[in-house]
Amino acid sequence: PSETTGDTSDYFEPLNHKWKIYRSRGKANILDMHKIRNISMDNSEAQYRYDNTNMNMVTTPPSSAYRRESQPDKMLERIVEGLKNEYIPTTLVLNHNMELVYTLGNIEGYFKVPSGRMVFDISKMMSKDLSVPITTGLQKVFTNKEDIKYTNLRTTVNGERVKLNILIKMLPEKQGHEPLAAVFLFDKVPDKDLDIKESDPSHYDMDQIVEQRITDLEQELQLTRENLQATIEELETSNEELQATNEELFASNEELQATNEELHSVNEELHTVNTEYQDKIFELTELNQDIENLMSNTQIGALFLDENLEIRKFTETIKAIFHLIDKDIGRNIEFISDKVLGIDLLDIIKSVQDNNESYENEINTKDGKWYLIKVLPYRVEKNIYSGIIVTIIDIRTLKNTQKSLEKNK
Structure with a gap:
């Protein structure tokens, strides 16, 4: 809030008495104090003052003259005070x-x-x-x-x-x-x-004035009563609306309570399902670990293909035989060279996929290795197949044993 306007009150009109906010009534001709100078002249006490009319500096001895009134209202106040x-x-x-x-x-x-x-x-x-x-x-x-x-x-x-x-x-x-x-x-x-x-x-006429005053007061009282009655009716209407709103809120609260109970039941069901899924995940993890350990320890090579003959998964043995890397997952089997095993593996795989019949054969490679190769359709459900499984088993030890037995005979 600003301070009071003081002597400049005529130049401002109040907008808010409490916070002392004022608005200018227009541009006022206010003295520029930076243009006023006090000048000593030959030990005299003459002073210079600013003339608002012609904007010139004029001298006025302080002991023989009075300051001109800067506001007409001040002059009017002095006249009224005297009269x-x-x-x-x-x-x-x-x-x-x-x-x-x-x-x-x-x-x-x-x-x-x-x-x-x-x-x-x-x-x-x-x-x-x-x-x-x-x-x-x-x-x-x-x-x-x-x-x-x-x-x-x-x-x-x-x-x-x-x-x-x-x-x-x-x-x-x-x-x-x-x-x-x-x-x-x-x-x-x-x-x-x-x-x-x-x-x-x-x-x-005292009687007439008193009677008129009473009539005015009665009219004012009647108007006040009518306003009061209208206010009471408005309050009653507002009360009814608030009552209806309160009932709606109460009904909404009951619905929210019922919904909360339903959500609680659903949450319990989800918790139960989540527990079951956790158990299934644990079982599948154990099963996957068992299969991995089985295939790794028995040195059985396994190659899993999807219905598009793209590589899904392979074991370390297959990785060593076909020189596969992890980035080959998702690639088609066509890139595997036939020179590795000396057979047309791609043709065998396509035949198994078309006929849903397994393939099994012993292969002797150029470097003298013996493998038992099996190509099987990947069964999803009964009589439903999706993909191919290729297993390769090193049988060199078995073949060497057979040769030794034949020589002894």
Whole structure:
């Protein structure tokens, strides 16, 4: 929040009194203090000041002249201050809440300060002779924006019964400020001075004013009751809507509770299935390890092909025979040379795949090695095959034993 505007209040209008936020009313002709210089001249105390009118530097002796008024409102305040007691009637400035904002002139004898908390409500600070017509007139002035005059109003001021004439008038509105009205209290003067005649309908009648005041208050009370009833109906409607919303939320909560229970049941089922899968994975891992150990220890070479005759898997023995590497997995069997075993292995594999009949034969290679080769269809289910298995067993020891037995015979 900014600080107060001080002497520059006329250049700004308040937007928020609480946070002290203001808006400029326009460009002001503010002195440029950097252009003002104090100059000593031959031991004199003459000073230079800035002239806002012709933008020139002029000299003014400080002891023989006064500073020119920089704001017209300051000059007006001085004039009013000098004339208020002799020429200006007692004036009260009030807002729409009937609160006293400003006074002008001699107010002695018109007000009394009630005990307790300090208030500025005119109805509590003035006698009924004055408060009733003033509050009634103010209400009409704020509503209709028209001046009201009362004449020959009898009241007591400083213990003396006097007659007063009252003029209630709206003050010019100012953007950003609350609306204000002025109440002028005139001493009894000739009618021509106020331009009011005794037969004027503004002639004050206490009974009529009180009756009008009561009527206005009754209308205001009726309006308040209607507004209160409308508010009650709105609250009842809102309460019904909130009740319906509460019931919907309660039903949604029950549905969420049921859904939570279902999810809990599904979670338990998933946990059970997960446990079963874990057991299956463990069994398959053990089975795979058993097969690997069996094929490795028995030195049986095994080559697994899919339905497209692409390599799926092979053992270390096959790897050594055909000089395979791990990157060959996924390649077609056609790249294997027929010179390794001396037979057309690809033709044998295709024949087995087409006829679903196994092939078995003993092969003697050029380097004197003996192998038992078997080509079998890979059975998925009964009478359903997908792929080929090629097994190669080294039978050199068996052949050498057979030769030795034949020689001994």
